[in-house]
Structures are given as C-alpha cells and as structure tokens.
Amino acid sequence: MNDTLAPAPAATTSADASPALRKLYFLRFAFAAVWAALLFASAGALSPLSVTLLVVYPLFDVAAAIVDLRSAKANGGAASGLYANIAISLLAGVGLAFAAASGIPAVLRVWGVWAITSGLVQLVVGAVRRKLGGQWAMIASGAISTLAGASFFAQAGTGDASLGALAGYAFLGGVFFLVSALRLNRARSEA
Numbered sequence: 001m002n003d004t005l006a007p008a009p010a011a012t013t014s015a016d017a018s019p020a021l022r023k024l025y026f027l028r029f030a031f032a033a034v035w036a037a038l039l040f041a042s043a044g045a046l047s048p049l050s051v052t053l054l055v056v057y058p059l060f061d062v063a064a065a066i067v068d069l070r071s072a073k074a075n076g077g078a079a080s081g082l083y084a085n086i087a088i089s090l091l092a093g094v095g096l097a098f099a100a101a102s103g104i105p106a107v108l109r110v111w112g113v114w115a116i117t118s119g120l121v122q123l124v125v126g127a128v129r130r131k132l133g134g135q136w137a138m139i140a141s142g143a144i145s146t147l148a149g150a151s152f153f154a155q156a157g158t159g160d161a162s163l164g165a166l167a168g169y170a171f172l173g174g175v176f177f178l179v180s181a182l183r184l185n186r187a188r189s190e191a
Contacts (some may be wrong), residue, residue, distance in 0.1 A: 025177040026181045031060055036168070038053055042169035043166075046163075047077035055096050059093045065082050081121055085118065085121055090115075095113075096110050103164060104161045111149070116146050122138055126142055137177075145173065
C-alpha cells in the first residue's frame, strides 16, 4: 500500500492535478501488480531477484513521489508530505538492501516499519486530498498499510517468516491505487 505503496502527499487546489494524479495511480497499480507477481514467484528465499525486487519497490515509490511533487508544485499544492514520503522510502530502500544480508526476518522488520510510517503519511494525504474525490481508498489503504506493517514486524519473530505476504500487500495496495484512479476519473466526469 505504500505503496508504498503511499501516494504522494500534496494537497492540490487545481483541477489540473486530477488527470496527472489519475495517470500516476494507474501506473502505480500496474507496477504493483507486476512486482507482486515477480516477488510471489521468488518468495521462497532471498535470491538476487527477490532482493532486487525488495530494493526496487521503495525506489519506485520515491520516483512516483518526485513526479507527484513536480505536479503539486506546478499546481500550487503543498509538498511537505511528499518530501517526507521521499525520505521514508529512500531509507526503506537502503534498509532493505542491508536487511537482505541478515535474512527474511530482518527484511520483514524493515518492510514493517516502512509500511507503518508510509501508511500514516498516506492517511494524512488522503484526508488532505478528499476534495479531489476518490481518496477514501487511499485513506483505507493507509490504515491497512499501518496494520499490515505491524503484522510483518510480528511475523518476523515467527519460524515461518516469508516474503509471500509482501507480494499480497503490494498487490492490494495497487488495487487501492486503481480504485482511486477510477474514482478520480468519475469525479472529473461528474464535474
């Protein structure tokens, strides 16, 4: 869901922001779906493929936040949450690269902390962007991300720690982006 799973936290006041945000949400859905399928296929162990996927996911989140940041600035929106999202996701990417050397439990702990913090940011962003429409899915996604992060952290302490849950988490986050993109399209059509 950060989707990372976190959508960029900018409050825009211009209707021009909705098409850009909608395109970004569609892209994030497509990326999450492909990423989840690849991680699920390699979730049994920390392989070069799974480690690469783990590090790429938060870096994609950074890239998406930068794109949203440019749009927010162009439309006069607030960007402070975007900067927080960029910093959190960069730290997650670095943390996951190091955690992979220690095993799946360490990866789950880092991912869990990232999911919790980015989920909280996503909750705030969704609330601030309510007037654009379609943000209830982002609010729900932020809440689920926070709970899932706690679950990943707890799973790290069990004997059956696996990366498989991360694939499901990412795909669900992508679905929330898809729903938000469709709702933004509907809100635009009704305006």
